[in-house]
Amino acid sequence: GAGVSQSPSNKVTEKGKDVELRCDPISGHTALYWYRQRLGQGLEFLIYFQGNSAPDKSGLPSDRFSAERTGESVSTLTIQRTQQEDSAVYLCASSLGASYIRELFFGEGSRLTVL
Amino acid sequence: EDQVTQSPEALRLQEGESSSLNCSYTVSGLRGLFWYRQDPGKGPEFLFTLYSAGEEKEKERLKATLTKKESFLHITAPKPEDSATYLCAVFKSGGSYIPTFGRGTSLIVHP
Numbered sequence: 001g002a003g004v005s006q007s008p009s010n011k012v013t014e015k016g017k018d019v020e021l022r023c024d025p026i027s028g029h030t031a032l033y034w035y036r037q038r039l040g041q042g043l044e045f046l047i048y049f050q051g052n053s054a055p056d057k058s059g060l061p062s063d064r065f066s067a068e069r070t071g072e073s074v075s076t077l078t079i080q081r082t083q084q085e086d087s088a089v090y091l092c093a094s095s096l097g098a099s100y101i102r103e104l105f106f107g108e109g110s111r112l113t114v115l
Numbered sequence: 116e117d118q119v120t121q122s123p124e125a126l127r128l129q130e131g132e133s134s135s136l137n138c139s140y141t142v143s144g145l146r147g148l149f150w151y152r153q154d155p156g157k158g159p160e161f162l163f164t165l166y167s168a169g170e171e172k173e174k175e176r177l178k179a180t181l182t183k184k185e186s187f188l189h190i191t192a193p194k195p196e197d198s199a200t201y202l203c204a205v206f207k208s209g210g211s212y213i214p215t216f217g218r219g220t221s222l223i224v225h226p
Contacts, residue, residue: 004158031212042218043159043202056213091158101147101166101206104214106158 002026004107006092012113013082021077021110025094032075033104034067035091043091049075050097082114118142119205121217128224131192136201136220139185144208148186150179151202153219159202162188193224 005024013019025032034046045059049069060066064082069075079086089111093104122137138148147166151159163172165181172179176197178189188201200221204214 033213035216043204043216045213045215048213050212056211093158101164101212103149103161103164104204105161106151108156108158 006107010111018080023075023092029094030097031095033093036088038088084114087114119217125221133191136188138203140205142207146206149204153200195224198224
């Protein structure tokens with residue numbers, strides 16, 4: 001498809017388990033962003049990639065959160081030892097690149113529920 | 116501290132009742148302002164980009180305007196299908212490529 005693809009769309013896990021969330025950006029988009037959106041809240045920035053490097057990881061809430069991007073394409077957000085406060089929708093977005101300001105295109109999100 | 120504030124938090128309109136949503140910002144050097152629409156359970160959908168004060172963009176019943184301190188999203192004769200949360204986001208100067216999002220305005224249009 002032509003849009004940003006995220007998987008899984010829904011994930012229910014038990015407290016303490018690790019989860020991986022995947023994002024396939026739009027082809028040719030070099031910038032990739034991860035945001036978290038708790039129920040009824042705004043978008044909370046987590047991490048930004050330009051190509052395969054992450055110049056800004058300032059939003060990652062703890063060392064349980066990590067992300068990587070390979071081949072200037074797919075990105076994976078990993079949450080280790082999940083906690084109930086990690087329950088949220090995790091949104092991925094991509095854009096053409098950071099050399100100029102362009103709009104972000106979002107996926108539909110991965111809804112994570114930690115029991 | 117850079118801030119993006121949207122008002123009102125929630126807005127209820129009757130079908131056909133025009134209104135405006137506000138996005139005010141305090142950033143040092145605006146490089147661009149985006150408007151998005153988000154439906155429940157969906158990711159934000161891009162609407163407009165504004166780059167400089169005085170700029171205006173239109174799409175169907177929506178019109179976005181920009182001044183040096185705020186942006187307005189005008190909704191003319193809204194329909195129930197315009198019900199959604201509207202988000203604004205700003206890019207500031209200084210090398211940051213991380214847009215700052217407001218918390219959104221939840222719009223409900225009653226038939």
